[in-house]
Amino acid sequence: MQVTSLSLEAFKEMDYWAVEKYKLSIELMMENAGLQLARLVAKKATQSSVVTIGVGNGNNGGGGLVAARRLAAWGFKVYLDVVVPITKDLPKTQLERALLFGAKEGIPETTDIWVDAYLGFSQRLPLSDAFAKSIGLANASSAFRISLDIPIGISKNGELSGFEADQVMTLAAPKTILEQLPSGIEVFVADLGIPKAVYRHFNVEMPDFSKNQLIAL
Structure with a gap:
């Protein structure tokens, strides 16, 4: 029976399979993720909004950095909370x-929209003190908060x-872990x-991206 959401383990396999079988590079998917994230932020922002994007040293951080580049290109004020040194080639x-x-x-002193692109599905708990500090600042702020x-x-x-x-x-694809969120x-x-062939292979329903590449669940 077809499923409507994926475990993180299944999504890792799906991601890897897309790269290996269809030559869909990590950089290309990072660009796609960052563009969609920038579009979501822009829906919430005004031209005077200050946007802070928190990033780590992985692909999730790379997606956040693509969003930062896109938003800056569109004229928004964008700041980067770089929690750890960015040493990997692609995020760098x-x-x-x-x-x-x-x-x-x-x-910045004040932030209107704070984006969490710190760590992706490979994150491990407990978090380091550096990430915990940034999360504390974000949660204590009055910013609207968006996670990648x-x-x-x-x-x-x-x-x-x-x-x-x-x-x-x-x-x-929807992630099973997110079904438990408030x-x-x-x-x-x-x-x-x-x-679509990759979705079929992993027996998960493909969202209808043909008319909208960013779908509310």
């Missing part, structure tokens, strides 16, 4: 691009003890460009 390149486009490093893929600090049973997201934009949190699924 995305950081350089974002800065060239006008994003700035550091946490899954909120940082979410437990395996879906309990949210970390970043207190108002919205979550998950990638490619009902007030809006969840969206974004198109990564993965073909």
Whole structure:
């Protein structure tokens, strides 16, 4: 029977299969994720909004950096909370691009929209003190909070003890872990460009991205 959501383990396999069989590069999927995230942020923002995007040294952080570059290109004030050194090649390149486009490093005095692209589905609990500090600052702020893929600090049973997201934009397919989030949190699924054949292979329903690449669940 076809399923409507994936475990994180199943999504990792789906992601890997798309890369290996269809040559859908991590960089291309990162670009797609970042563009959809930027679009979601822009829906909530005004031209005077200050946006802070928190990033780590992985692919989730890379997606956040693509969003930062896109938002900066559109004229928004974008700041980057770079919690750990960005040393991996692809996120490092995305950081350089974002800065060239006008994003700035550091946490501003006030933030209107705070984006959690700190860690993706490979995150491990407990979080380091550096990430815990950033989460504390974000949660204590008056900012509207958006998480990329899954909120940082979410437990395996879906309990949210970390970043207190108002919205979550998950990638490619709904994740089972997000079904346990409080009902007030809006969840969206974004198109990564993965073909329908991959969804069929993993027996999961493909969202109808043909008319909208960012779908509210």
